[in-house]
Amino acid sequence: MKKAESGSLTKEQVDFYNEEGYLVLPRLLTDEDMAPAKDAMNQKVSMIADELYRAGLIADRLADRPFPLRLAELFRHLTAEDFLKHGRSWRDRLPGYFDLMCNPKILDAVESLIGGELFANPVYNTRPKIPKVAAGAVPWHQDKSYWPDANSNPVITVWIPLVDATEVNGCLHIKPRTHKKRLLKWHQEQMTGTGYTALKDRQLGKTATVSLPVPAGSAILFNDRCLHMSTPNNSNEVRWSVDLRYQPTDQDPMIAHGVGFLARSCRYPDKVAKLADWLEGRAEHVEQPRRDN
Numbered sequence: 323m324k325k326a327e328s329g330s331l332t333k334e335q336v337d338f339y340n341e342e343g344y345l346v347l348p349r350l351l352t353d354e355d356m357a358p359a360k361d362a363m364n365q366k367v368s369m370i371a372d373e374l375y376r377a378g379l380i381a382d383r384l385a386d387r388p389f390p391l392r393l394a395e396l397f398r399h400l401t402a403e404d405f406l407k408h409g410r411s412w413r414d415r416l417p418g419y420f421d422l423m424c425n426p427k428i429l430d431a432v433e434s435l436i437g438g439e440l441f442a443n444p445v446y447n448t449r450p451k452i453p454k455v456a457a458g459a460v461p462w463h464q465d466k467s468y469w470p471d472a473n474s475n476p477v478i479t480v481w482i483p484l485v486d487a488t489e490v491n492g493c494l495h496i497k498p499r500t501h502k503k504r505l506l507k508w509h510q511e512q513m514t515g516t517g518y519t520a521l522k523d524r525q526l527g528k529t530a531t532v533s534l535p536v537p538a539g540s541a542i543l544f545n546d547r548c549l550h551m552s553t554p555n556n557s558n559e560v561r562w563s564v565d566l567r568y569q570p571t572d573q574d575p576m577i578a579h580g581v582g583f584l585a586r587s588c589r590y591p592d593k594v595a596k597l598a599d600w601l602e603g604r605a606e607h608v609e610q611p612r613r614d615n
């Protein structure tokens with residue numbers, strides 16, 4: 323059997339992350355690694371296409387259109403409100419997302435930063451950033467503004483595009499070294515009706531912005547105090563991405579946000595959650611009692 327590639331970081335990469343607050347791992351994942359998550363996304367798009375069709379909003383479900391185009395084309399003649407009814411980002415419990423969150427290369431990289439007891443935080447998102455929907459652009463913020471009272475230690479975001487992320491379709495932008503800042507006072511932006519937390523221009527400081535266009539399957543890891551944003555999608559295609567989050571197991575599991583899961587454990591490998599645990603919303607694997615009929 324082919325030995326799986328390791329995602330472990332070098333000392334230089336760990337030092338870069340600790341100093342800059344982020345790290346780019348170009349092409350960490352292969353097409354094969356991403357396939358189950360893409361299948362889950364396609365499944366969701368088909369469900370939306372069925373709903374739009376039943377509501378008489380579209381005449382064709384566009385079932386044969388390619389992954390980067392189908393969702394954009396389904397909404398081409400509809401409004402931003404029609405799109406936002408389905409959510410600006412999705413957190414469905416579909417097996418393909420669990421597969422991605424457990425990808426050993428992702429876990430290796432995170433383990434290099436915080437050790438081998440890894441909890442997958444309940445806040446993960448599938449983001450279909452479609453063209454010309456203002457809510458696709460995400461204002462400057464710190465992720466921690468979404469969980470100000472939880473986790474004094476940083477939660478690590480692993481942001482992965484499933485298509486190439488470019489300056490045209492709205493890649494991530496980051497302000498390096500801002501993770502050393504305290505949590506800034508944020509407000510809720512009013513323009514898009516999404517409730518994004520946002521910072522005012524005067525709070526952004528003098529640190530130069532780094533734009534991070536990356537090919538599909540790359541991972542951008544960043545600290546939850548690091549200032550970041552993404553620009554609008556000015557292409558004709560969907561900028562598909564996921565943002566996954568991990569933390570050490572001894573941190574607040576943030577149950578107000580949902581149920582996360584034990585993703586890797588050197589100490590308790592038998593407790594690492596399996597797909598059935600995650601689908602049932604169990605944080606760890608516990609033997610289920612046998613049901614006798």
Ligand SMILES: O=C(O)CCC(=O)C(=O)O
Pocket residue numbers: 449451458460465479481492493494550551552563565
């Ligand atoms: O995917 C994006 O455009 C923004 C992602 C983001 O802000 C996040 O993951 O915290």
